[in-house]
Amino acid sequence: MTARGILLTGSSGQVGGELLRTLQPLGAVTAPVRGQVDLADVAGDFRLLRETIRQVRPRWIVNPAAYTAVDKAESEPELAYAVNRDAVRVMGEEAQKIGAVVLHFSTDYVFDGTGAKAYVESDATGPVSVYGASKLAGELALVESGAAHAIFRTSWVYGGTGKNFLLTILRLAREKESLKVVADQYGAPTWSHDLAAMTAAVMQRCETESADSSLEEAMQGFGGLYHAAGAGETTWFGFAAKAVRQVREREPESKLAEIAAIPTSEYPTPARRPENSRLNCDRLEKQFGWRMMDWQESLRRVLSEL
Numbered sequence: 001m002t003a004r005g006i007l008l009t010g011s012s013g014q015v016g017g018e019l020l021r022t023l024q025p026l027g028a029v030t031a032p033v034r035g036q037v038d039l040a041d042v043a044g045d046f047r048l049l050r051e052t053i054r055q056v057r058p059r060w061i062v063n064p065a066a067y068t069a070v071d072k073a074e075s076e077p078e079l080a081y082a083v084n085r086d087a088v089r090v091m092g093e094e095a096q097k098i099g100a101v102v103l104h105f106s107t108d109y110v111f112d113g114t115g116a117k118a119y120v121e122s123d124a125t126g127p128v129s130v131y132g133a134s135k136l137a138g139e140l141a142l143v144e145s146g147a148a149h150a151i152f153r154t155s156w157v158y159g160g161t162g163k164n165f166l167l168t169i170l171r172l173a174r175e176k177e178s179l180k181v182v183a184d185q186y187g188a189p190t191w192s193h194d195l196a197a198m199t200a201a202v203m204q205r206c207e208t209e210s211a212d213s214s215l216e217e218a219m220q221g222f223g224g225l226y227h228a229a230g231a232g233e234t235t236w237f238g239f240a241a242k243a244v245r246q247v248r249e250r251e252p253e254s255k256l257a258e259i260a261a262i263p264t265s266e267y268p269t270p271a272r273r274p275e276n277s278r279l280n281c282d283r284l285e286k287q288f289g290w291r292m293m294d295w296q297e298s299l300r301r302v303l304s305e306l
């Protein structure tokens with residue numbers, strides 16, 4: 001990769017933390033955290049974000065940072081839109097000026113979750129929550145900025161560290177006698193490490209393809225929207241039950257809660273979630289030859305490393 005490096009946001013998060021490691025071999029990584037560049041700085045017109053991009057002059061801006069508190073977003077829409085839409089627009093505007101490429105992450109929650117078929121990239125969106133709407137607005141803002149970009153929509157992100165469903169369930173399973181988990185939302189858990197590895201592979205491929213042209217030109221063929229979620233499908237209940245069963249097998253002496261399946265109607269939350277979160281990832285595979293890891297395989301790996 002050339003001397004111009006990578007600007008990475010959200011490196012204290014699940015995906016950003018993995019990217020911080022995975023992207024190192026590809027070039028110099030600058031990774032400002034919230035205390036250095038606040039991505040909600042609407043009042044200050046994102047001065048620090050703009051200045052950082054102008055100073056670093058990255059070849060790539062990789063943006064896994066997001067306001068991800070799905071339920072809290074219902075009562076803090078301004079904050080969700082600031083980080084998930086406005087900051088993304090600024091990244092796009094600044095990237096466009098210096099010829100950088102933006103790699104951005106989005107979510108299955110841009111869909112309304114009706115039907116049972118896995119969504120393809122061209123399917124109609126229809127978010128049912130503030131979070132989903134703010135993420136969709138971020139996608140559109142990036143496209144409108146005119147910057148070369150790729151957007152990876154993922155789902156149910158988890159890993160061995162960070163705040164995620166798997167670690168919460170395992171903690172609760174050790175604390176309680178029984179747990180009730182929603183069994184009528186379908187989707188696929190996605191390993192943060194797999195997403196980061198995919199991102200690095202995509203970057204490498206685009207760099208190779210741009211050997212005879214500019215990176216921006218190469219992105220005309222490789223850019224756009226991609227679905228990137230774990231292969232296979234399950235429900236939150238299926239995910240929790242499988243995780244607890246595997247831990248039980250490894251630690252027969254541990255006392256772990258029984259997991260019971262419940263409908264969403266028995267677990268009301270401030271934000272609505274789509275029933276169908278399945279994402280069809282064929283485009284990613286066709287374009288880059290990258291197949292996302294089956295969620296059961298990644299779960300086995302994550303549990304073996306805990």
Ligand SMILES: NC(=O)c1ccc[n+]([C@@H]2O[C@H](COP(=O)([O-])OP(=O)(O)OC[C@H]3O[C@@H](n4cnc5c(N)ncnc54)[C@H](OP(=O)(O)O)[C@@H]3O)[C@@H](O)[C@H]2O)c1
Nearest residue numbers: 010012013014015034039040065066068105107154156157
């Ligand atoms: N988690 C999921 O289940 C899921 C599902 C589908 C899609 N996604 C998408 O995947 C991407 C990565 O998600 P993740 O799970 O890695 O998220 P995460 O663990 O919640 O991390 C979010 C990151 O964004 C940073 N951030 C938030 N507000 C900020 C602000 N105002 N200024 C600067 N930094 C800020 C956080 O910094 P602090 O540590 O300072 O808060 C953190 O580093 C996001 O685009 C998300 O929308 C996630």
